[in-house]
Amino acid sequence: MSVSNIMDWTDYELETRHNYIQQLFPSNLSSRKLKEYKHNEQLRKRVIGATIRMLLFFGFSIDVDNWSVKQVKNLHRSENGHTIGLYSPRNYPRLTNIMRFLVEIGMNELSALVFLALCHAMQDDLQFRKMIKKMGYLSTWMNTQPYLRKYRDRYDINEMQLKDDTSSTSSTTSSTSSTTSSTSSTSSEKEDVEFGGWVVDSDSSDEDSPFQQACAGFRGLDYTGNSCYQDSVLLALFAISNEVITREILKKDTRKISTSAKKWIQCADDERIDYKRRHAIQNELIRITASLRGLEQTRYCSNLRRLIQRCPGQQEFHGTGTQDAGEFMLYLFNLFQVNTIVKKRVTMVTNSLVDPPENTLTVNDTVDVSTPLINIHPRSLVGTSSVNVRQFIEHIDDAIFSDDNLYTEHTTGNLYRRRIETDVIVSASYIVFNAQRVYYDHVHNHQKRATTRVDCPETIQVGDRKLSLHAIITHIPAHYTCYIRCERRWFWYDDNPGGHSHKIKHIGSYEKMLRHNPDPRRNGTLFFYV
Structure with a gap:
């Protein structure tokens, strides 16, 4: 594990791997090593590079012109179920080691910039500040800064104002900051509060705030030409x-x-x-x-x-x-030849018209791979009040043929009255159910749209895997929108034709999402499970 390799790691790797901080910012230096770090130009350049990389991992970059820091990433990020950066308490001892090491080798100003980034984070983000207060890390971090040590036991973190608490505080962070704009409203008014590009209902509960901040960095594309x-x-x-x-x-x-x-x-x-x-x-x-x-x-x-x-x-x-x-x-999916679903197909023929059928002959038993897209044909939607996506994990096509059009089994040439084809998804880690709602009504000679309710459980079982509902794309006449889940909370996205930019609104729980407009079950066309 070389330093150059570590510098190329992703944020996810920096979060989940161990023991590399000691290699970048070693503690308990011998007098000989300490002298090297103080006087070896190449070593010091390497330390500067490592500090810049770690600052970026925590969401900040150095503003060289003003010798300050600016926020360039969201403070609360997650990937593959791991919280990344400042919202991960495992990083607090790492930060302590970094700042302490920089002071030890005479890079006090660089250490102060790391501490400044933490101050900006606490000033911008109430939830992060609460975490630091609860865990008592502010005094530990202040103790790494020689000019602050005498204040560490006297400073009250509650004295720190959020940037939106006062108009006199100048903004030093970039537009990607997830700071919540302060908006006043009476109890009888309900207005939207924007933060970081997302829109949050003003009556959202306090328990939602960490989820809002975790997802505040995500944004959508803006509408252009029926996009x-x-x-x-x-x-x-x-x-x-x-x-x-x-x-x-x-x-x-x-x-x-x-x-x-x-x-x-x-x-x-x-x-x-x-x-x-x-x-x-x-x-x-x-x-x-x-x-x-x-x-x-x-x-x-x-x-x-x-x-x-x-x-x-x-x-x-x-x-x-x-x-x-x-x-x-x-x-x-076709362009990149995505074939991640494993299907088992069994075809049986028989002359028995009773259920269960008797004297069946299996003429096909194969296992195939296919794209993650599972079509729900209009014939499955028309004439029924509701369907459940679970029904389409196993699909049975039971066809009965007339006497003048019997089914010919190709290997033997024998004729049969009935053919039963069973398709079962036996393994999948990603599925999209495609509800094909538009169909042609041959009786009335025009196109119609099925508004059948498509029930989409929070989780489904596919083989030995449990998949979770991740997104729903809805379609109302001439326009698509999308519901998407982030950190167990649901959001609604609209690329907003006619507006100056897209909208993303925080909804909350799965149950709230199902009650939202447009109706995700009656207007949903694509249901994503991961």
Whole structure:
């Protein structure tokens, strides 16, 4: 584990790995080692680089012009179930070691900048301040700063004002800060309070605040030319980190796809051009993902559309016409050849018309892999008041044939009255149920839309895995929006046609989400489980 390797680690790796702080900022230095760190220029440059990297891990960068710090990431972040950065108490001893070491080797000013970042964090974020007060770390951190040691037992953390508590406090953090804007309202008024791009109901309970702050950095794309179907799908797929989507799309080996004999979508006859076009789309999705997670600023999907035009699917996703969200998602799955579902298919034939059927012959028993998209056909929705997505984990197609159109079993040539096909998903770590609500009414000769309620439990069991509901894309006439879960709380996203920017509203619990408008069960078309 070299220092250069550590410097290349992601924030997630810095959070979850152990013992590297001692390598970057060693304690209990011998007199010889201490002298090296004080006078060896290369060692000191390495320490500066390591400090800058750790500050970035905690959400800050150094403002060289003003010899200060500025916030560049959200304070409360999480990935793969791990809280990352300042909201993770395991990092508090690490911070103590960093500041103490910098002072020990004579880099007092650099140590002071780390402490300044912590002061900004406590000033900006009430929840973080409460955590530090409860754990008593402020006096420990003050003790690392020689000029503050005599004040450490006298300073009251409650004296520190939030930046929004006073107009005289100047802002030194960037626009990515998740500080909540202070807004007054009477008890009879309900107004929206914006923070970090999300909108929070003013009657949200205090217990929601850490979840709001954890998700405050996420943002959506803005509407442009009927982009709502794309914007909603991109948010549902990429806004929250997921190992399946990361592996199968963002980090997929596109060269391997381009050089394979069988391509689900062909971008060009020439393998090199195919790879160049496919890889360009992947890079743009990575850029959009960074923006959705609050790390960059990308407002529109326009560049993605231009790249898709060079590698088109069956629909014109590169244009500004209205398209189906499910078809767009299938295009992405096909482009990157995402086949993460394991299905078992059994086909039986018989002349028995009773249930359970007698004298059946199994003519097919196979196991296949397929895309994570499971279609709920209109015929499953029309004529019933409700369905449950669990019904479609196992699908049975039971067909009875007339005497003049009997089913021919190809291996023997025998004729049968009945064919029973059973498709069962035996393994999956990511599933999207696609409720195809639009259908053609041949009786009345026009297109109709099924408003059947699609029940979507919080969790479903697929084989030996339990999957959780992650997002729902809804469709009302001519517009898509998206519900998405973050840190066990639900939000609603609208790319906001006609507005100057998108909207994301905090809803709260799963039960509140089900009662929200648009109705996620009667207007939902895509149901994501991870």
